[in-house]
Amino acid sequence: MVSAYYxxxxxxxxxxxxxxxxxxxxxxxxxxxxxxLVSLIAKKQADTQYEANFAPDNSPVKxxxxxxxxxxxxxxxxxxxxxxxxxxxxxxxxxxxxxxxRWEQATEKLRxx
Ligand SMILES: [Zn+2]
Numbered sequence: 317m318v319s320a321y322y323x324x325x326x327x328x329x330x331x332x333x334x335x336x337x338x339x340x341x342x343x344x345x346x347x348x349x350x351x352x353l354v355s356l357i358a359k360k361q362a363d364t365q366y367e368a369n370f371a372p373d374n375s376p377v378k379x380x381x382x383x384x385x386x387x388x389x390x391x392x393x394x395x396x397x398x399x400x401x402x403x404x405x406x407x408x409x410x411x412x413x414x415x416x417x418r419w420e421q422a423t424e425k426l427r428x429x
Pocket of ligand 1: 386387388389390402403404405406407
């Protein structure tokens with residue numbers, strides 16, 4: 317039984333599962349089924365993705381302004397690719413400062429033209 321919960325919920329971020337669990341404890345009379353937790357997580361994700369992403373529908377990569385990173389759990393701008401999404405830091409492996417530095421270098425090069 318525990319393995320069924322693990323199998324269904326392992327693809328979601330731990331903090332999302334925990335939050336859905338808390339909600340379910342308040343909302344449901346009986347211990348929540350995995351499908352009920354998935355519904356709560358999906359609703360949260362839909363609510364969070366209220367703003368349009370910055371890419372066409374058929375693009376393999378999308379950028380969302382206000383979603384929870386699947387790696388670190390922070391809410392912010394995330395890059396979606398292959399049914400998962402990550403913040404800029406997790407996606408690139410760079411800190412915010414390093415990303416800003418790289419961006420500054422790129423714009424310096426552009427100024428040369
Ligand atoms: Zn992240």
